[in-house]
Amino acid sequence: MSETPLVEFKDLVVRFKGDRTVHAINGLNLNLKPGEMLGLLGESGSGKSVTLKTLLRLLPPKRTDLEGSVKVLGTDVMSLSGRALAKYRGGDVSMVFQEPALALDPVYTIGDQIAEAVMRHKGISKLAAMDVALDMLTRVRIPSPERRLKNYPHEMSGGMRQRAMIALALACRPKLLLADEPTTALDATVQIQILLLLRELQKEFGMGVIFVTHDIGVAVEVSDRIAVMYAGNIVETGKTRDVIKNPRHPYTRGLLAANLHGAVKGSRLDAIPGSPPPLEEAPSNCSFAPRCSLARPECWKALPPRIDIGNGHEAACVLAAEAAVTA
Amino acid sequence: MTRQEDRGGPRQPLLIAKDLKRHFPIRSGLLNRQTATVHAVDGVSFDVKKGEVLGIVGESGCGKSTTARLMIGLIELDDGQIIFDGDVLGEDITLKELRRGVQMVFQDSYASLNPRLTILDSVAFGPKINGLEDPEGKARNLLKRVGLEPDRFAHRYPHELSGGQRQRVNIARALAMEPRLVILDEAVSALDKSVEAQVLNLLNELREEFGLTYIFISHDLNVVRYISDRVLVMYLGEVVEVGPAEAIYHNQAHPYTSSLFAAMPSMDPDNRTEEPPLAGDPPNPINPPSGCRFHTRCKFAESVCSAAKPKLSVIGGDETHLAACHMMDPASGHSQSFREAAE
Ligand SMILES: Nc1ncnc2c1ncn2[C@@H]1O[C@H](COP(=O)(O)OP(=O)(O)O)[C@@H](O)[C@H]1O
Ligand SMILES: Nc1ncnc2c1ncn2[C@@H]1O[C@H](COP(=O)(O)OP(=O)(O)O)[C@@H](O)[C@H]1O
Ligand code: SF4
Ligand SMILES: [Mg+2]
Ligand SMILES: [Mg+2]
Numbered sequence: 014m015s016e017t018p019l020v021e022f023k024d025l026v027v028r029f030k031g032d033r034t035v036h037a038i039n040g041l042n043l044n045l046k047p048g049e050m051l052g053l054l055g056e057s058g059s060g061k062s063v064t065l066k067t068l069l070r071l072l073p074p075k076r077t078d079l080e081g082s083v084k085v086l087g088t089d090v091m092s093l094s095g096r097a098l099a100k101y102r103g104g105d106v107s108m109v110f111q112e113p114a115l116a117l118d119p120v121y122t123i124g125d126q127i128a129e130a131v132m133r134h135k136g137i138s139k140l141a142a143m144d145v146a147l148d149m150l151t152r153v154r155i156p157s158p159e160r161r162l163k164n165y166p167h168e169m170s171g172g173m174r175q176r177a178m179i180a181l182a183l184a185c186r187p188k189l190l191l192a193d194e195p196t197t198a199l200d201a202t203v204q205i206q207i208l209l210l211l212r213e214l215q216k217e218f219g220m221g222v223i224f225v226t227h228d229i230g231v232a233v234e235v236s237d238r239i240a241v242m243y244a245g246n247i248v249e250t251g252k253t254r255d256v257i258k259n260p261r262h263p264y265t266r267g268l269l270a271a272n273l274h275g276a277v278k279g280s281r282l283d284a285i286p287g288s289p290p291p292l293e294e295a296p297s298n299c300s301f302a303p304r305c306s307l308a309r310p311e312c313w314k315a316l317p318p319r320i321d322i323g324n325g326h327e328a329a330c331v332l333a334a335e336a337a338v339t340a
Numbered sequence: 341m342t343r344q345e346d347r348g349g350p351r352q353p354l355l356i357a358k359d360l361k362r363h364f365p366i367r368s369g370l371l372n373r374q375t376a377t378v379h380a381v382d383g384v385s386f387d388v389k390k391g392e393v394l395g396i397v398g399e400s401g402c403g404k405s406t407t408a409r410l411m412i413g414l415i416e417l418d419d420g421q422i423i424f425d426g427d428v429l430g431e432d433i434t435l436k437e438l439r440r441g442v443q444m445v446f447q448d449s450y451a452s453l454n455p456r457l458t459i460l461d462s463v464a465f466g467p468k469i470n471g472l473e474d475p476e477g478k479a480r481n482l483l484k485r486v487g488l489e490p491d492r493f494a495h496r497y498p499h500e501l502s503g504g505q506r507q508r509v510n511i512a513r514a515l516a517m518e519p520r521l522v523i524l525d526e527a528v529s530a531l532d533k534s535v536e537a538q539v540l541n542l543l544n545e546l547r548e549e550f551g552l553t554y555i556f557i558s559h560d561l562n563v564v565r566y567i568s569d570r571v572l573v574m575y576l577g578e579v580v581e582v583g584p585a586e587a588i589y590h591n592q593a594h595p596y597t598s599s600l601f602a603a604m605p606s607m608d609p610d611n612r613t614e615e616p617p618l619a620g621d622p623p624n625p626i627n628p629p630s631g632c633r634f635h636t637r638c639k640f641a642e643s644v645c646s647a648a649k650p651k652l653s654v655i656g657g658d659e660t661h662l663a664a665c666h667m668m669d670p671a672s673g674h675s676q677s678f679r680e681a682a683e
Contacts, residue, residue: 201604227533267534273566
C-alpha cells in the first residue's frame with residue numbers, strides 16, 4: 014500500500030479571476046495508482062476538464078489562482094518549468110480530446126506528426142521514428158497503416174481520426190493518459206470500438222488513465238474505479254462495481270436514475286430538480302443540498318465529511334455512513 | 341385550449357409518410373457542377389398513430405433530421421407523399437395548414453430562439469401571426485406550465501437562461517400553436533442527464549394533458565425506449581426495422597438493429613462488452629452500397645444481399661413488426677432465410 018501514487022491531488026483549489034470569479038475546483042482530493050483506469054464522471058461545468066488541464070499545466074497562469082498540490086509519481090507538477098515541463102507534457106503524460114482537431118495539426122501528415130513527437134521525446138532518428146509511427150497505427154488498428162501514414166487528418170473518417178489521435182498520444186509510451194470525452198462525438202457503433210481499444214492499450218502498456226465522461230455507461234465500460242464530480246469536487250469514489258451497485262451519494266443515485274437504463278416506460282422519473290450551482294462563491298456547505306431531497310439542517314451548515322465506506326469507497330455526504338441510505 | 345378537430349377518426353393515422361425521398365446534390369469545382377449525390381432519405385415510409393410516440397433511431401447522417409424536415413415542409417420532397425389525418429399535403433391541405441398541426445423542437449435550444457425577443461414574445465409570436473386569441477395570456481400560461489414562472493421569466497432573453505430552461509421555452513413555443521403532432525429532433529440530447537430527466541417528465545405530462553402525438557428522434561436508445569410506443573430504425577436513408585418498442589429492444593430482427601443495441605454500454609461492471617459488434621465507420625450516404633445498404637458491415641451478408649434490395653417483411657407473424665433483411669424473407673434465396681422465418 015506504500016506504493017507511490019501515479020497521481021495525487023491534495024486539497025486542490027482552482028479559481029478563475031476576471032469579470033467574474035469562478036470557483037471551478039474546491040478542495041479536490043484524488044489518487045490514481047499506476048496502471049489504473051479511473052472514470053471521472055460529471056455533468057458539464059462540474060470541473061472535469063479543469064482537473065485534467067491542471068495536471069498538464071494548461072490553465073492560463075495570470076487568470077488562475079491555484080492552491081493545494083498535484084503530484085505525478087511524487088513530482089510536484091506545479092514546480093515544473095522549461096525543459097522539465099516540456100518533457101513531462103507529451104512524454105510522461107499525454108492527452109486525447111473529444112475533437113481530434115485539438116491534437117492533430119491539419120498541415121502535417123499523420124506519420125510526420127507521430128514521428129516528430131517521438132523524435133522530440135526519445136531522441137531517435139526520423140527513420141526509426143517512422144517505424145514507431147507505423148507500429149502505433151497498427152496497434153490502434155487503422156487498416157492499411159503504411160498508406161495512412163501519408164494521410165492528412167482531413168482525409169480520414171471521424172473514427173479513424175480518433176484512432177490516429179490515440180496513436181499520437183501513446184507513441185511516447187506515457188505513464189499517464191488523460192482522455193477528455195474522447196468518444197462523446199462518435200456514433201454508438203464507433204464509440205464502443207474506441208472504448209474497447211483504449212481499454213486494451215491501457216492493459217498492454219500498463220499506463221494509468223483518467224477518462225473524463227458525462228456518460229455513466231461509458232464510465233462503467235472502461236473504468237476500474239469511478240470518481241463522481243459535482244460543482245468542483247469529488248462527491249463519491251470507489252471501485253466501479255461498488256459505485257454502480259451501491260451508490261451512497263444522492264447525486265450519484267440521481268445520475269444512475271437519469272441514465273434510464275431499465276427505467277419503466279412512461280413512469281415518472283425520479284429526476285434531480287434544479288440545476289448545478291453557479292460557482293460564484295467557494296462552497297461553505299454541501300453544494301448539492303439545494304437539489305437534494307434528503308438534505309438535513311447540517312447539510313446547509315458545513316461542508317460534508319468524506320465518509321469512508323470501506324474498500325476504497327468514499328462519499329462526501331452526511332448520510333453515507335447510514336445503512337438507511339442504501340435501501 | 342381549442343385543439344384542431346380530429347377529422348379522420350381514431351383509426352386514421354395522424355400522419356402517413358409515403359415513400360419519402362430527398363437527395364442533396366454535392367457541387368464542386370470551378371463550374372460548381374454537381375459531382376455527387378447524398379441519398380439522405382431514400383424511400384422512407386411509416387405512419388404515426390393518434391396519441392402514440394414513435395421513436396426514430398439511427399446513427400448520425402442516416403437521415404433522421406431530413407425526414408423530420410420533410411414532414412413539416414421545411415425542405416421540399418423530391419418524391420413521396422405526406423398525409424395528415426387523411427388529407428394529402430398539396431392536394432387537400434396547404435403547407436400552412438399542415439404546420440398548424442405539426443410543430444417541431446430542435447436540439448439547439450439557442451439557435452431556435454430569436455435572441456432579440458423576450459421569451460414571452462417568442463412564445464406569443466406564433467399565435468399572434470396566426471390570429472389565435474389572446475396570444476400573451478396563452479404564452480404566460482404555457483410558460484407556467486413548462487415550469488418557468490412568468491413573473492420571473494417572461495421578460496428574460498434567451499441568453500439569460502440555461503440550456504434546460506431554453507428548451508422548456510422551445511416546447512412552450514411549439515405548444516402555443518396548438519399542434520396535434522410534435523416532432524422532437526434530438527430535443528433533449530444537448531441537456532445534462534439530470535436536466536434531461538426533468539424535461540422527459542414534462543414531455544410525458546404534456547402529452548397526456550394535451551392529447552399530443554410525438555415523433556421522438558434521438559441517438560440515445562435508453563431515452564427512446566423510455567418514451568416510445570413504437571420505434572423506427574434507419575440506416576443510410578432507409579428504414580431497416582420498425583415495430584413495438586419492446587420487440588425492437590428484446591427481439592431485434594435486422595442485423596443492424598442488433599449491432600446498434602450490442603454497441604450500447606452494458607451498465608454492468610461484471611459483464612462488460614468484450615467485442616465491438618461492428619468494425620469501422622458507417623459508410624457515406626454519397627454512393628450508398630447496392631442491394632441491402634448494410635451488406636458492407638453485415639456478418640450474414642451473402643451474394644443476394646449486394647444484388648437485391650430486401651423488402652420490409654413481417655417478423656414472426658406480428659404484423660406490426662417489420663424488418664428489411666433477406667434473412668426475414670423466405671423467398672429471398674438467402675441461406676438463412678428459412679430458419680429465421682420459421683422462428
Ligand atoms: N479559462 C477559464 N476561465 C474561466 N472560467 C473557466 C475557464 N475554464 C473553465 N472555466 C469554468 O470552470 C468550470 C468548470 O469547467 P470545466 O472543467 O470545463 O467543466 P467540465 O466538467 O464540463 O469539463 C465551468 O464553470 C467553466 O465555465
Ligand atoms: N442541406 C443539405 N445539403 C447537403 N447534404 C445534406 C443537407 N442536409 C443533410 N444532408 C446530408 O444528408 C445526410 C442525412 O442528414 P441528416 O438527416 O441530418 O441525418 P441525421 O439527422 O440522421 O444525423 C447526411 O449525410 C447529411 O450530411
Ligand atoms: S439483407 Fe443481407 S446484408 Fe442486409 S442485413 Fe440481411 S443478411 Fe445482412
Ligand atoms: Mg469538459
Ligand atoms: Mg439530426
